[in-house]
Amino acid sequence: MSHSLSKLPHHEVHFDRIMVAEDVQIVASDQEVIQALGALLQVISNDAIAARGKFTVGVSGGSLISFLTKCLPKLNTDFTKWVLAFCDERVVPFDDCESTYGTYRKAFCDSGLLKPDQFIAIDPNLNVHDAAKDYAERLAKVFPSADLPSFDVLLLGMGPDGHTCSLFPDHPGLKIDDVWVAAVENSPKPPPNRVTLTYPVINNSANCIFALSGAGKADVVKRILDDGEKLPSRLVQPTNGKLVWILDEAAASKLKPRSS
């Protein structure tokens, strides 16, 4: 079954208004971001495992990895039931320092917390277009007979330009809504060749969690959470799922005061 352009029901993507309630958690520092992220993962993973015998999580690169290295080892969860896929991935060899899977494997498999076969990794030997198609087929094995994958949670980062996954401002990937995984050839954030989940998959997740820290994100956090600017991270609008922003005070420093 190939998730080619014609395969998916056309997913109307309306972003003219913010449709989901979002939970904005502002905590003191990145340490508390890590704690809050861990607390959510503990609840979501145990609920998923109790309900379906497995926990499907999409992970991102960047600073999220260091957050997870600090919080995952403290979780009380059955890691053998975790299935980890990538919200986006760079199409480079796994031993390249830019490989997100390679970084996760070093961080979590060398320590024995997770096993390599718990990760749904890309085939890095394919060109970026074939890697995207192939990745969709790999995801289809995790979500058999599903029109769209429904992850229990996607763990998202956000760049200072408001990108998330490998969906960048003014980039054609933003409009791709009839495949599960899109190819990105000219990412403004190196390396250039990536695959990324598309919004139909992202917005079909039961939970989307942004975990951000640092003053470098303050401007774009304001543009998104106060001004509602339609940057890629703002277009994360889970249709039936929950949207959570975990921000430290530095990242939230330009936000208007919010009622708790």
Ligand SMILES: O=C(O)[C@H](O)[C@@H](O)[C@H](O)[C@H](O)COP(=O)(O)O
């Ligand atoms: O592999 C990637 O590049 C990421 O998936 C990317 O989307 C990342 O989440 C943001 O660029 C934020 O990165 P930082 O958290 O390091 O700022």
